[in-house]
Amino acid sequence: MPYDPKRIEPRWQATWREHATFRAEIDPRKPKYYVLDMFPYPSGAGLHVGHPKGYIATDVLARFKRMRGFSVLHPMGWDAFGLPAEQYAIETGTHPRVTTRRNIETFKRQIDALGFSYDWSREIDTTDPGYYRWTQWIFCKLFERGLAYEAEVAVNWCPALGTVLANEEVIDGKSERGGHPVVRLPMKQWMLRITAYADRLIADLDGVDWPEPIKKMQRDWIGRSEGAQLRFPVADHTDLAIEVFTTRPDTLFGATYMVLAPEHALVGVITTPAQRSAVAAYVEAAARRSERARVADAKTKTGVATGAFAVNPGSGERIPIWIADYVLAGYGTGAIMAVPAHDERDFEFAGQWGLPIRKVVDVKGQELPSTGEGVSVASGFISGLPTAQAKRRIIDWIESESHGKGAVTYKLRDWLFSRQRYWGEPFPVLHLEDGSVKLVGESELPLRLPELDDFRPVGDRETPLERATDWIVTTDPATGRPARRDRNTMPQWAGSCWYFLRFVDPRNDTAPFSPEAERYWMPVDLYVGGAEHAVLHLLYARFWHKVLYDLGLVHTVEPFQKLVNQGMILGASYRYFDDNISDDPSVNPRRYSFREVRASGEGSVASSDGRPVRARFVPNDQVQHSGDGGFQHASIPGLELEEVIEKMSKSRGNVVNPDEVVAEFGADSLRLYELFLGPIDKEAPWTTEGILGVFRFLQRSWRLLVDEDAPGEPARSLPEGIGTPAQARLLATTVQGVSDDVEAMRFNTAIAKLMVFVRDIARDAPIARDAADAFVRLLAPFAPHIAEELWERLGHRESIAYAPWPAADPALLVAETVTIAVQVNGKRRAEVEVAANAGDDALRAAALADANVQRHLEGRTPRKVIVVKGRLVNIVI
RNA sequence: GCCCGGGUGGCGGAAUUGGUAGACGCGCUAGCCUCAGGAGCUAGUGAGGGAAACCUCGUGCUGGUUCGAAUCCAGUCCCGGGCACCA
Known part of the structure; x- marks a missing residue:
């Protein structure tokens, strides 16, 4: 019988399911290994071949570690709250729960077909009340510790999405998802005090095995800076002072003017009558100016003088106070002391408006503006001191003279934690008539989402939950007094902040997880997922984990010991351009090949006449090779197509469905191919021809042990032992090489070594039985179905999943x-x-x-x- | 603008970290097998020269260190990602 994945794979998947082969057990006699994938949002589109790459890598590790004697926890679940299901509900009236369930089924079927060794008895769905009960419970703990609070804050309101977004979810004034415009509005919102953990979130990065760039991104995001807070008295206003933060207090004597952000509270107070109209106009213009426009001409620094003066507490000089939008209202105190000699922005601004520039630091080899460290000059009592010492001296002085104090500020803001949506966790709180807020009792959790049949927001800036009147309006069970429930829900991040903890004990209904399970399984030994979560998810999850640590609920300060970001799988798409910019189906567009088009500003234009054109992506079955290595359109003669290799997406028509690959070549080939493509953390393009190579390898492996033409023969009869000295040496080097490669996640080279083994082992003599046994075990983590089948045909009764990993005879390695x-x-x-x-x-x-x-x-x-x-x-x- | 990655055959990628560049795979070429094959098997395949033995060149580019450089150093050019007035 020839190698036939269609017969083998479903059979073994069923066997694993029936025998619960991969159930994770707490076994104190074994070392544990917790290997976790970032759980997916089950979208309606289903999986493409790019999704499972990380899952394949973790599955290889999980299977490898089991064979090496570890008790392995390898779970999967669904991050199922979120916008798309709700948007779909608004459009169609289908309840998000229905959509979510359907999507989960599709995802699970597709994932299952790839033969992963998940312990499905631990499956988690964040929308399950049995799960979000504990998400709410953790929120209560945050609230009790003063880490959750309500605040009237200027939020990022996105009218198109009908919700607020966290700062992190806004990019260039547009929503991260969908790119809709975002405006700033004051609203009362739930906030989480993540800033209280800022220092620990930085410090504890030292102890984890993560890619350095990711650590750096987190550190930069938190943005800790050390310096001093300083008060500059406003001249002629005896009781007013401007607070500033500076990282360079040593440059105080060079502060020749001050700048307030246009939104600064003192702007209206100190502006002199002569400047009032100019300032008002500037403030208004700044408020209207979009983020994008401000960034676009960051080179020219606009501003206007308030007419007021401040007193430099160092030099005692009167210095003018300006307003300018290069000072951000949201950072530090929203005001700065400007030191044009030693800050590039201040230097530019001073040059533009003719403000004095005074050098107070001598930096070797640098002209003004010199921002490096050096020696203070013309700075009174700190003159002659190197920068580090000068900083210390002047902070001492500032504190002793009560001009301010040493201080630390962060870029990181508190986390805006409420959304005006339906499909999320309800806040377990009651709003009482006197304006106070109290938690609902623990016994009342989960606080379930009310049923709705209309999911649209009510009016402007209101939430869909507003429609559930008899849910909103309630009474406080403790006092019988009237109360209202919160109309917001939690953001999608909430459920993913602690799911890795629920996996250790997912069916516990008296606690989020038991201390025994947590102590055995945590921390996650290997966490694999996309780099797009480098900051948000990982920072939020670390924050919650630290809070739980402070509560004594977890025993490690960090949840994820080792992190790996898998690279994307790219697809090839093919395009031309046409001038039908408005997508009008009635016009007969003029078509252009990519050679007749050039990039211009935001879009593309025809090189010949400069008219705007739009890219058109051609379905793969309409693409032909054109002989000279190029591509052409199959049904439009002479139209040359451009090949573009990029991230797979529906709109490009370059997605490859794993179902089709499995149907043609089998799951084992798909698994091998994705790993063979290159290093796990690098992106790589998918090609349909490429998979033939690994498919052939599996066929050769099969024929090595099975005589296809001998019906009824489970396997070739093999000579006992380990074979000739040359064969024994090849086996030993293969075992050693594959073991090292898998341990280091070099899957591509591990597979190459297996290919060499299959090519060479039977060259001069038939493969011997012990070598065959060992080879099949080496193959098992990568291609588990064919390995199980061959293992059985070699006469073994137990699953290969727990067969001991082979060891190389060191004597043979020399x-x-x-x-x-x-x-x-x-x-x-x-x-x-x-x-x-x-x-x-x-x-x-x-x-x-x-x-x-x-x-x-x-x-x-x-x-x-x-x-x-x-x-x-x-x-x- | 700043900060990270990365530039190796027609393509994906190897290279024990300073020691035979191109493992393995795709593709391509030739042969075998086959009624046939987008199947299988065998061999070849960086470029140029040469019947051959061999020779020259070759890891984005320009220099340098070294007996020896894809690997280290300096400069430079491209590509990908992140951040973007953070005081």
């Missing part, structure tokens, strides 16, 4: 002879075969004896001979 390269003046001239333990003299002799080497020496005596044992000999003449 080759008897080695091939040494011989160089003359650094150029390779020969290879000689010598005994592996040959000494330097023997190597030298062997090298000099070679005919080609002698030819290049041309009778000259070597000046120097460099011998590298086991590698090469270099003869220098």
Whole structure:
């Protein structure tokens, strides 16, 4: 029987399911290994081949660790609250619960077909009241500790999405999802005090094994800066002072003016009558100016003088107070002392408005503006001090003179935690008539979402939950007094902030998880997911985990010991351009190939007449090779197409559905191919031809052990033992190499080594039984279905899932002879075969004896001979 | 603008971290097998020269260090990602 994945794979998947092969058990006799994928949002579109790449990698590790004797926790679940299901509900009236359930079914079916070793008995769905009960419970803990509070804050309101967004979800004034415009509005919102953990979120990064760039992004996001807070008295206003934050208090004597953000509270108070109209106009213009426009011309710094003056507490000078939008209202105190000599922005601004520039730090080799460290000059009592000392001295002075104090500020803001949506966790709180807020009792959790049949927001800036009147209006069970429920829900991040903890004990209904399970399984040993979660999800989850640590509920400060970001799988799409910008179906568009088009501003234009054009993506079945290596349209003659390799997406028509790949080549081939493509953390393009290579490898592996033409024969009859010395050595190096590669997640080279084994093992003699046994075990983590099948055919009764991983005989890893390269003046001239333990003299002799080497020496005596044992000999003449 | 990655055959990628560049795979070429094959098997495949033995060149570019550089250093050019007036 030939290799037939369609017969093998469903059979073994069913066997694993029936025997609960992958159920994770707490086993104190075994070391544990917790390997986790970032759980997906089950979208309606289903999976494409890019999604499972990380899941394949973690599955290989999970299976490998099981065979190495670890008790492995490898779970999967669904991050199922979120906007798309709600949007779909608004459009169609289908309840998000229905959509969510359907999507989960599709995802689960697709994932299951790939033969992953998940413990499905631990499946989690964040929308399950049995789960979000504990999400609400954790919120209560946050509230009790003063880490959740309501505040009237200027929020990012997105009219198109009908909700507020966290700062992190807004990019260039547009929503991260969908790119809709966002406006700033004051609203009462739930906030989480993540800033209280800022220092620990930075410090504890040192202890985790994460990619350095990700750590750096988190540190930058938190944006800690040390310096001083300083008060500058406003001249002629005895009771007013402007608070500023600076990281360079040592430059105080060089502060020649001040700048307030246009939104600063003092602007209206201190502006002189003469400047009032100019200032008012500027403030209004700044408020209207979009984020994008402000960033776009960051080069020119606009501003206007208030007419007021402040007193520099260092020099005692009167310095003018300006307003300008290059000072951000939201950072520090919304005001700065401007030191044009030592800050590029202040330097530009001063140059533009003719403000004085005073050098107070001598920085070697730098002209003004010099922002580096140096030695203070013209700065009174700190003159002559190097920057670090000058900072300390002046902070001491500031504090003793009560001008301010040493201070630390962060870029990180408190986390805006409420959304004006339906499909999320309700807040477990009651709003009482006196304006106070109290938690609902723990016994009343979960506070379930009320049923609705209309999911649209009510009016402007209101929430869909407003429609559930008899849910909103309630009484406080403790006092019987009237109360209202919160009309907001939690953001999608909430459920993913702690799901990795629920997995350790997912059916517990008296606690979020038991201390025993947490102590055994946590922390996550390996966490794999996309780099797009580098900041948000990982920062939020770490924050919650630290709060739980402070509550004594978890025993490690960090949840994820090792983090790996898998690279994307890219798809090829093919495009041309046309001038039908408005997508009008009635016009007959003029078409252009990519050669007739150039980029211009936001879009593309035809090179010939400069008219705007739009890219059109062609379905793959309409793409033909055009002989010269290019591509052309199948049904529009002469239309040249451009190949674009990019992220798979529906709109590009470049998605590859794993179902089709599995149907044609099987799950084992898909798994092997995605790993074989290259390093796990790099992106790589998918090609349909490429998968043939790994499919052939599996066929060869099959034929190595199964005689296809012998019906009824489960496997070839193999000689006992380990085979010839050469075979034994090949096995040993393969075992060693594959083991090392898997441990280091170098899956591509591990597979290459398995291919070499299959190619060479039966070259001179049939493969021996022990070698076959070992090979199938090496193959098992990568291609588990074919491995189970072969394992059974080799006569084993138990699943290969827990068969012990083979060990390499160290004696066999040392080759008897080695091939040494011989160089003359650094150029390779020969290879000689010598005994592996040959000494330097023997190597030298062997090298000099070679005919080609002698030819290049041309009778000259070597000046120097460099011998590298086991590698090469270099003869220098 | 700043900060990270990364530039190796026609393509995806290897290279024990300073020691035979191109493992493995795709594609391509030739042969075998086959009624047939987008199947299978065998061999070849960086470029140029040469019947061959071999020779020259070759890891984005320009220099440098070294017996020896894809790997280290300096400069420079591209590509991808992140941040973007954070005081």
